[in-house]
Amino acid sequence: MGMTMAVSLPWDRRVIEASSQSAPDDWLGDVTGDRKCFFDFPNYKQGFPLVHIFNYINTYASAYGVGNERVGTVGTFYGGGPASSIFMGFNDEIWSRYSVGEYAGLDDSDGRPYTRNVFNRPTSDDSILLAKGLQSPNFDALRVAMPLVGIERLQEMGTKFIMCNNALNSWGFELEARGKGAAADIDAVLRANLLPGVTVVPAMVIAIEKAQEAGLSYNKQ
Template identity: 35%
Template sequence: MSFVSRRSLFASAAVVLGAIVLAPRPAAAQDGKNWIASLHGTHRMLFDAPATANGVPLVHLMNYYDTYNTAFNVPDREIDGILTFYGFTTFHGLTDAMWSKYNIGAFLKENDAKGVPFTANPWRTSPSALGMVLPQASIEAMQKRGATFLICNNALQILSGMLANAQGLDPKVVYADMKAHILPGVTLVPGMVIAIDQAQRAGISYHRQ
């Protein structure tokens, strides 16, 4: 299976998006409209990560918490770090089962240290970044510290459709399957463009990855 390049991503997305626009939008796409209400901290920053950047977005999120802890004596309970999953990070909000079932690592050309495509979500428990394995920066580790993770419904529809077309599968079936297997604690938002706007309106700091 060939890697989905940026050029093919946007070209294919236009085709898939056309089909999505013409089809009725599922009611469940409205999940996560009020995600800001669940925030608890006084120090809040959204890490906008449409690209994996070799795991660096997770490092930035971890550093946000660590630096407030060590340099400013601010506890985790007063910090809200928010990381986005859309674009090339969309599938990082899904379970290991989805990565294995749909060969997501091969589709995205994301490989382990031996050059073998990942068959499990590399960000869930043991992400690699800056030449190191950093379990302390993983999704699960950061969730335990209170971090929020958002996955874009629009991106999930588009990317699942692209993957389905590449594998000769039914896009609607693949989308429904993936939507049912979002990582525990990850919030599905209708569209990341709206979630980012909501964050700005709420006075949440912004960090482009």
């Protein structure tokens, strides 16, 4: 069994500035509505955690008549190693600079490693990832679904995405160990290239607890 490790370092002002908030738990104010759920996914799992967030929002609308404005969801970017979800929270610059597709084993339909954040604005061609997750040939329903479950699209539907500061620090050290530069320089680049709307929190283990205290349901992916 693999082990996920995040190095715990002090919570400091640079993280507060990076996330544009004044206190560690202010992100909870971005989760609105009377149906709220925290989706916990330390691994990217070919994008299926994003599918499940969309399914939660869409099912409330279609089966229960509860509009998006009444549904609040949270997604998580953290963990360590190539299977983690940490890199889902960065823009295309990071994916290209640090060869994220190659690192994570994420290949497009032509078998080439992605050099863009495929999870942010996916196209129907990117449904190959869902097919791989199902260990199935690709099919039309997946091609239709894939553009609907991108991070940007889910943000438009009210989803809040958060990233663990400890995991972010840890990935910087890992990239340094892989010869990508000095950890301090890597850290600055990473924090400057978060996806819009992604908030860095002190530690995901605390964010999960805070979400429970705030009344959010918990869904482990």
